[in-house]
Amino acid sequence: MHIGVCRVFLRLPGNRSLKEKRRITRSVIDRVRSRFNVAIAEVEDNELWQRLTIGISCVSNDRGHANQMLSTVVRYIEDTTRDAELLDYEVEMVPGV
Template sequence: MNIGVLKIYLRLPENTSLKGKRQVIKSIIARVRDRYNVSIAEVGDQELWQLATLGVSCVSNSSPHLNEVLSKIVDFVAHSRFDVELLDYEIEILPGP
């Protein structure tokens, strides 16, 4: 069993309030969760209205499969119509016992 962990660093250039940020982030979280069946949450920059950090995790027997799924999530967020700018991302695959 392997665990895939993804951190996505986003900038919301059009955003002007925490309320607006929450709407955008909730939409991203819901669509990623529904489309890829992964765990996802906002894990950083919660008090900053133009920055967000999302954490994603999933489990699989195959490391290449984890890398593929997490890479697809990065592409989905980066090329979607969420009005966000992808600043950076980190993918880590943790091998199981």
């Protein structure tokens, strides 16, 4: 079993309030959850209204599959989120038991 963990760093250039950030965050999280079998949540920058950091994780029997799944989710976020700009992302693979 392998665990894939990814942090996605987004910039919200047109955002002007925490309320608007929450709307964008909820939209991204809901769309990813409905399309992919991953765990996803906002993990940092909770009070910064122009930055959004999302944590994503998945479990797989194959390390390559977990890595591919996370890469696909990141591409999906980048391609479908109009209100946010992808700054960077980090992927870490945790060997399973």
